[in-house]
Amino acid sequence: MDRSLFVKEVITQVKVINRTINDDDLLQFVVEDVVDRVSLYLRYDEEDEFDARLVRVVAKVASSIFKEASNNVDSSEVDMSIKSMSDNGQSITFGDATRNYLASVEDGELFSCFTKLLQPYRRIRGISQKG
DSSP: OOHHHHHHHHHHHHHHHOTTOOOHHHHHHHHHHHHHHHHHHTTOOTTOOOOGGGHHHHHHHHHHHHHHHHHHOOTTSOTTOEEEEETTTTEEEESOHHHHHHHHOOHHHHSGGGHHHHGGGOOOOOOOOOO
């Protein structure tokens, strides 16, 4: 299944899991971000096809991330606004906690208990010497 169809199927399944979703833009952002993270975790290339059996697993991950995201998003907030900044320590805190969370969380925490389900689908990347 190609990426765009996979994303659509995941969105459909997330709406089955969580029937209270009313922010389609946030759902689209979360699902695309989770699909990107899953494809990186599984070591997929951009043109690789997704296994249809992963739709529900990724939908469960995306649903839990959506719940986290919907609690932290204020729809009137400017995208990626800077909340605080320090000069000498060079630290920046973004006002959008969801995007900050999704950018900084590690795979084990993002996928929680789903890493064991995803593990069999990970690809091995070999290194070959040309010569």
